Amino acid sequence: MNAFDALTWLGHWPFAFLAERRAADLARHLRAHGIARALVSPLDAVFAPEPGPANRALFRAVRGVAALEPVPVINPALPDWRDQLQDCLDHAPVRLVRVLPSYHRVTLTGPAMAELVSTCRQRGVKLAIQVRLIDERHEHHAVSIRPPKVAVLARFLDAFPNAPVLLSGLLRTEAATLAAGRPHVRVDLAFVEWLDTLRTTLAAVPARQVVFASHTPFLETAAAPAKFARTRITPAAQRALLTGNLERFLSA
């Protein structure tokens, strides 16, 4: 299958019994599910005071593991976000950075995001917005975390119609709403599901905007390739979703 996975993680997550793998083990695990390459982000950046140490640990962990491409986390709600970004660009060939608005209280329509978007464009780096990490109904009782509202995401996307953005962790209807009519937007398939997920999705979203994602280790890795196993979409569309779309997005 040789998929290119837009969403995987390394590190520790306190709220569930998730597999904690070393980078080489993650690559092997993905390979066993037909995933040849993957973008990987550091879980330890989610609740850390600032993401720098987790990003640097990620760069160290994936060095020498060709299948894993590091995607650092940037927290634009902190005053040092420009340094965070520069630090990442100094350490590794970064093509994509990930922002977690609900976990980091980032105002998507605020000035820091506007500046981050334009800096990314100048530096040739793409931006991923992690809309949700887990189903918000299943968050720990001691925390209160909700994904950004669709209307807020739409306002953010419409403010930067030329900035390529990958939206990660959208539900099916959110993906349809946010991708339609916004060719600069890509959506990943991690949380998208319906009877024949792919055919249903492509009825609402242009195929070039959709990318494969397993969201390992949060979701069962086998579930992501399963969406392709008996789908009725064309082989060419399958190839685009599995590899081509993400590669084109990152290298454009």
Next chain:
Amino acid sequence: MTVLDAHTHPHFREHRAGRAAADVFLREARRHGIEHVVALGDVLAFGRSPNADQLRSINDDTLWLVKRHPQQVTGFCYLNPTLGERAVWQEVERCVAVPGIRGLKLEVANNARDACMRPVMKAAERYGLVVLQHAWSMTKIKQRSFHTDPEDAVLLARRFPNVRVIMAHLTGCGVRGVLAARGCDNLVVDTSGAAPEAGIVAYAVEKLGVQRVIYGSDAPIRDFAVAIARITGAGLGRDAERRILRDNARELLRLP
């Protein structure tokens, strides 16, 4: 491996294609190796607390499908317990007259711990029906006045130990729901609910035993292939997979 899906909604308002959509749905199931489905009806078609007429129209769709595909479909009669004892018995008796109706489906009209569940469970006992109770952790949802938490589903099963209960939505019930279900031998949990969160199926098997976990998809809300991958991707081994994907439900429903 042939598969029996214990949680499906072949009629679903979002398809807007009427009864014909159910035939397409069943063909899709067959393509995934699913030879038999439990059809639960389009339970939220009229909101969370349908009146007697609305309930009948939902169940009429299920009865039609069961008559049309007796080999491939088991029907569950959908009930609104808040309509009262007489209404419950009337609708159960109307539905069980059709062969292939093997269970009762409860959604979110009331909480499973409410007194109005008593006639439902008495009817289940009388006709040997399985009761499938929607359940989800209410820790975050905060609707427990009418929405059943896994602990409420377990309480229901313990109050009526002669009735076989399916607690729906393992993923929504989570670790706390699995732990609540321990030692409650007349209750099994179906594997549907939310995204295919890693580890929860293996956890349920470890804590409850493989015989108390049954495959359910919640299709068309979910993708059959993803729902099956939750089981086959859990690293349980072929024997356990066969029990979850087919044998447990076949025994529970007493299928030939």
